[in-house]
Amino acid sequence: MTKLAIISGGLREPSSTRLLADRITAAVAAGLATKNLTTDASVIELRRQGRAIMDTLLTGFAPAELESVFETVADADGVIAVTPAFNASFSGLFKSFFDVLPEGTLSEMPVLIAATGGTERHSLVLEHALRPMFSYLHAIVSPTGVYAATDDFGAGQGSADLSTRIDKAADDYVRLLQSCGPRTRRDVFTEELTDMERLLTGWQPRDGGDTVED
Amino acid sequence: MHFGIFSVGDVTTDPTTGRTPTETERIRATVAIAKKAEEVGLDVFATGEHHNPPFVPSSPTTLLGYIAAQTERIIMSTATTLITTNDPVKIAEDFSVLQHLAEGRADLMLGRGNTGPVYPWFGQDIRAAIPLTVEHYGLLRRLWREEVVDWSGKFRTPLQGFTLAPQPLDGVPPFVWHGSIRTPEVAELAAYYGDGFFHNHIFWPPSHTKRMVQLYRQRFEHYGHGSADQAIVGLGGQVFIRPNSQDAVEEFRPYFDNAPVYGHGPSLEEFSAQTPLTVGSPQQVIDRTLGFRDYAGDYQRQLFLIDHAGLPLKTVLEQLDLLGEDVIPVLRKEFAVGRPEHVPDAPTHEALVKAAANGDHCTSGTAEEQQP
Numbered sequence: 001m002t003k004l005a006i007i008s009g010g011l012r013e014p015s016s017t018r019l020l021a022d023r024i025t026a027a028v029a030a031g032l033a034t035k036n037l038t039t040d041a042s043v044i045e046l047r048r049q050g051r052a053i054m055d056t057l058l059t060g061f062a063p064a065e066l067e068s069v070f071e072t073v074a075d076a077d078g079v080i081a082v083t084p085a086f087n088a089s090f091s092g093l094f095k096s097f098f099d100v101l102p103e104g105t106l107s108e109m110p111v112l113i114a115a116t117g118g119t120e121r122h123s124l125v126l127e128h129a130l131r132p133m134f135s136y137l138h139a140i141v142s143p144t145g146v147y148a149a150t151d152d153f154g155a156g157q158g159s160a161d162l163s164t165r166i167d168k169a170a171d172d173y174v175r176l177l178q179s180c181g182p183r184t185r186r187d188v189f190t191e192e193l194t195d196m197e198r199l200l201t202g203w204q205p206r207d208g209g210d211t212v213e214d
Numbered sequence: 215m216h217f218g219i220f221s222v223g224d225v226t227t228d229p230t231t232g233r234t235p236t237e238t239e240r241i242r243a244t245v246a247i248a249k250k251a252e253e254v255g256l257d258v259f260a261t262g263e264h265h266n267p268p269f270v271p272s273s274p275t276t277l278l279g280y281i282a283a284q285t286e287r288i289i290m291s292t293a294t295t296l297i298t299t300n301d302p303v304k305i306a307e308d309f310s311v312l313q314h315l316a317e318g319r320a321d322l323m324l325g326r327g328n329t330g331p332v333y334p335w336f337g338q339d340i341r342a343a344i345p346l347t348v349e350h351y352g353l354l355r356r357l358w359r360e361e362v363v364d365w366s367g368k369f370r371t372p373l374q375g376f377t378l379a380p381q382p383l384d385g386v387p388p389f390v391w392h393g394s395i396r397t398p399e400v401a402e403l404a405a406y407y408g409d410g411f412f413h414n415h416i417f418w419p420p421s422h423t424k425r426m427v428q429l430y431r432q433r434f435e436h437y438g439h440g441s442a443d444q445a446i447v448g449l450g451g452q453v454f455i456r457p458n459s460q461d462a463v464e465e466f467r468p469y470f471d472n473a474p475v476y477g478h479g480p481s482l483e484e485f486s487a488q489t490p491l492t493v494g495s496p497q498q499v500i501d502r503t504l505g506f507r508d509y510a511g512d513y514q515r516q517l518f519l520i521d522h523a524g525l526p527l528k529t530v531l532e533q534l535d536l537l538g539e540d541v542i543p544v545l546r547k548e549f550a551v552g553r554p555e556h557v558p559d560a561p562t563h564e565a566l567v568k569a570a571a572n573g574d575h576c577t578s579g580t581a582e583e584q585q586p
Contacts, residue, residue: 059475063484130483189398193402197402
């Protein structure tokens with residue numbers, strides 16, 4: 001079983017961002033199925049967490065419902081992150097979610113990045129906004145992202161193009177998920193304690209009061 | 215068990231009148247609040263330490279020494295003293311003098327501070343906060359326990375043949391608490407030395423407090439200072455009281471909504487549900503506070519925050535009257551019910567002197583330090 005957390009930053013309901021997220025998820029699940037792997041996908045709609053995310057930015061701690069979203073992400077084997085493109089970048093809500101997500105959550109997490117926009121002129125938002133942020137968070141970002149402009153959802157050749165691009169991105173991501181395997185969640189709390197114990201015991205005076213530099 | 219108040223020392227505009235106290239007024243109000251705390255029967259007054267506006271307590275022992283001179287019984291403490299950016303030699307000196315002046319009515323809570331620029335202002339690097347804390351505190355302990363100290367470390371110039379003056383009162387250092395919100399390293403530090411651990415208990419949900427206190431208690435036992443339920447725990451808390459619950463909510467709401475730390479975020483009701491903030495009648499405050507024991511165990515010190523967010527002095531003094539008359543006496547009685555004999559009382563200078571005389575170092579040092 002491959003646990004996927006699907007993070008959708010779409011603001012409207014129905015949302016084209018969510019639509020793209022669902023299509024990518026289906027393609028990834030189909031790809032995993034060909035490797036005899038089942039998928040457990042949890043969809044996180046950031047709109048529903050909007051107030052909780054802002055409260056967390058303002059107070060420094062997350063309300064219980066957002067804590068459980070953090071748990072879902074931390075427990076996942078992979079993340080599919082989709083945002084609308086606003087003003088040449090990801091949406092503020094999308095960025096804010098990752099600003100409050102506990103540090104280290106995405107460390108070594110396979111991530112597929114995707115975005116939607118009014119026109120194809122914004123397609124490089126994947127490369128200049130999403131990819132650097134996820135790299136900074138120590139995620140393993142899949143090499144192929146998906147950008148969908150409004151026209152891509154129309155009938156005709158645009159639609160064929162989007163399906164092809166989704167399949168290509170899903171193929172690459174499935175290979176990444178497979179090579180990464182089930183993810184072991186980092187226990188930052190215990191890691192910090194172990195470091196501290198070393199620091200404290202290393203600090204103790206030895207041999208008649210001489211101190212030891214750590 | 216000790217009950218008291220801790221003050222941040224913020225100069226904040228009263229949102230209901232638009233009036234901002236002067237720094238002088240705020241400092242004098244703090245003194246009046248501390249004196250009133252003693253008058254209504256509280257045990258502890260603790261001040262924060264800040265080095266930037268809009269806060270006034272940059273020199274805690276000056277403030278505490280002044281208060282100590284005008285009080286008889288209440289313990290002077292801090293919340294917190296910055297172990298990272300203060301020179302440990304100066305901390306040792308300042309609190310030794312305070313201890314002598316206050317005749318033992320002084321202890322301190324160490325913390326790392328949460329204002330980034332304070333580190334460079336005092337020549338330190340925030341990225342080294344934890345190793346800095348460990349090294350500075352290691353030195354502070356030795357200054358208070360060894361007559362002549364030879365010391366070298368990474369973060370401070372070395373000492374050769376240094377003797378602290380004055381030496382701690384009666385040869386017993388002030389009791390040390392380590393304060394933290396979410397840093398497990400601090401709980402580990404407190405447990406390692408058998409010091410007290412104080413959880414801020416204002417900004418985070420009780421589930422986090424529970425986890426940190428449990429960790430501290432387990433590690434306290436692990437390091438051989440006693441059983442987990444003998445560890446010395448303190449908790450913060452935040453209350454606003456009126457005899458009638460609805461009056462409390464109506465009066466406190468504008469202060470909550472505009473508070474510098476959490477204002478303009480969650481509602482008063484949401485924040486009250488998510489954190490230990492209690493706005494209501496004395497009975498509501500009593501019930502909520504007694505509930506702290508359910509997740510923190512029997513503990514030694516309870517401090518309330520009551521004088522922030524622009525609340526006028528008159529209101530704060532009324533809060534102290536309500537605490538002293540209607541809340542604390544009940545809490546004292548109820549917290550004593552079912553409290554096991556082997557759970558230690560709140561630490562005092564007299565108790566530490568007595569313990570030292572009996573050669574009992576149960577909660578004052580590591581195994582190695584206890585070697586003769």
